[in-house]
Amino acid sequence: MAAHASLTFLGAVDTVTGSKFLLEADGTRVLVDAGLYQGLATHRRRNWEPLPVDPRTIDHVLLTHAHLDHTGYLPRLVRDGFAGRVTCTRTTAELASIVLRDSAHLQQEDARYANTAGFSKHRPALPLYDDHDVERALALIDPVELDTDVALAPGIEVRLACAGHILGSATVDVHLGESRASFSGDLGRPHHPLLRPPEDPRAADTLVVESTYGDRMHPAPDPDELADAICRTVERGGSVLMPAFAVDRTELVLLELRRLVGEGRIPDVPVFVDSPMALAALEVYRRAATRGAPELRPEARALMADLDAGVQGVHDPEASMRLNRPGRSSIVISASGMASGGRVLHHLAHQLPDRRNTVLLTGYQADGTRGRQLAEGAQQVKIHGRYVPVRAEVVALTGFSVHADARETLEWLGRAPRPPRTVYVVHGEPASSAALARKISTELGWTAVVPSYRERVLVG
Numbered sequence: 001m002a003a004h005a006s007l008t009f010l011g012a013v014d015t016v017t018g019s020k021f022l023l024e025a026d027g028t029r030v031l032v033d034a035g036l037y038q039g040l041a042t043h044r045r046r047n048w049e050p051l052p053v054d055p056r057t058i059d060h061v062l063l064t065h066a067h068l069d070h071t072g073y074l075p076r077l078v079r080d081g082f083a084g085r086v087t088c089t090r091t092t093a094e095l096a097s098i099v100l101r102d103s104a105h106l107q108q109e110d111a112r113y114a115n116t117a118g119f120s121k122h123r124p125a126l127p128l129y130d131d132h133d134v135e136r137a138l139a140l141i142d143p144v145e146l147d148t149d150v151a152l153a154p155g156i157e158v159r160l161a162c163a164g165h166i167l168g169s170a171t172v173d174v175h176l177g178e179s180r181a182s183f184s185g186d187l188g189r190p191h192h193p194l195l196r197p198p199e200d201p202r203a204a205d206t207l208v209v210e211s212t213y214g215d216r217m218h219p220a221p222d223p224d225e226l227a228d229a230i231c232r233t234v235e236r237g238g239s240v241l242m243p244a245f246a247v248d249r250t251e252l253v254l255l256e257l258r259r260l261v262g263e264g265r266i267p268d269v270p271v272f273v274d275s276p277m278a279l280a281a282l283e284v285y286r287r288a289a290t291r292g293a294p295e296l297r298p299e300a301r302a303l304m305a306d307l308d309a310g311v312q313g314v315h316d317p318e319a320s321m322r323l324n325r326p327g328r329s330s331i332v333i334s335a336s337g338m339a340s341g342g343r344v345l346h347h348l349a350h351q352l353p354d355r356r357n358t359v360l361l362t363g364y365q366a367d368g369t370r371g372r373q374l375a376e377g378a379q380q381v382k383i384h385g386r387y388v389p390v391r392a393e394v395v396a397l398t399g400f401s402v403h404a405d406a407r408e409t410l411e412w413l414g415r416a417p418r419p420p421r422t423v424y425v426v427h428g429e430p431a432s433s434a435a436l437a438r439k440i441s442t443e444l445g446w447t448a449v450v451p452s453y454r455e456r457v458l459v460g
Helices: 041-047 074-079 090-117 131-138 225-235 249-262 276-291 300-305 317-322 344-351 370-375 406-414 430-444
Strands: 006-009 021-025 028-032 060-062 085-089 141-144 150-153 156-162 170-176 179-183 206-210 240-243 271-273 311-313 331-334 358-361 380-383 386-389 393-396 422-426 456-458
Touching (some): 006 422, 028 150, 028 156, 028 170, 074 131, 085 090, 085 156, 206 406, 225 240, 249 276, 249 331, 276 300, 331 344, 344 386, 358 370, 370 380, 422 430
Parallel strands (some): 028 060, 085 141, 206 422, 240 331, 271 311, 358 393
Antiparallel strands (some): 006 456, 380 386
């Protein structure tokens, strides 16, 4: 079987998003991740193009974790005919149900708004998928335990291991007869406050590794960066807006805010979580901590129990709109983390023109997103068909990343029990992927390649 196994790169090549990797062996097709493209329009258009392989011929989908750029294409895959089995961890299944339902809701709302306001070039504007497609996709999910061999077809087995990126995230090892292919998914860092560090890689012939931060090391956290930004905003009578990924990033931001208030480092102003998806994800984290999920650190239960103090959840749109004129300084945490959609866009439209306010960017900002534009000093950004002036202070925080940097990735790779035949470097912007491939080649002495979109290679 190994001689006939192949791997085709259908996403997360020359960009960070859109993860899709197709394994084929003896008539069985397995898609590792079914992610949505985000960022540049040239990449987003691929969401609408027919998949290069007929979805009806795919037998299995394996999900590394619940973020949209790894799961968000699944409902479209189902709409176009996929009816196979979807394998992931239990907590990925829980979080994916939240993420995908929210994605369909936002797409349907955006389509309605675009048709009403008339700013879309499509007549009519349509969502990529709808609620019905999501429910059909969720019905196909079959959760499995970490570190357990699961048979997909005769001679094909998969094992998921802790990746330490977000709750439920996993590396994926696929045995194809005598050949083995491993996928890092999004690789976490050794010191996540809630999650255990990534498990060491297993022996593999082909290893596919992410490179989001492949050309850099995370700077040492500035202990004053967040506190100083909040304090000076409150002093000038403004409010703080924190675009944050609803899954995991919101939890980390709340933990840090709670610590700073407890130490008297920042004023105890109201903190609002304005994201139904983030509030639902918080509940998943709480349940996982209560039951002692294996990927969580022992101290996670106590940390999560203390998280709610001073935090107000915002559920309905009317309460969300009131936050645009709060009457006093406050902190609003809202999705999406790269300002590519969701309620945060309405907050940005109202708060960016006011010099008293501050926008704190809490994570990676992909090329082509509003978050990247703000991080790079844009004087105006386009929101819902109108340009909004950027007068508020913008601060890109450096301490919240849960992606391994170049050094951490190399150290993880170096713990493999034996060198793979080939390492394929994906899930990064071109410069990041090329830099990590060079480091793997020079420092580890392995063959490392940055694949091209739709390239097909042999496994083993």
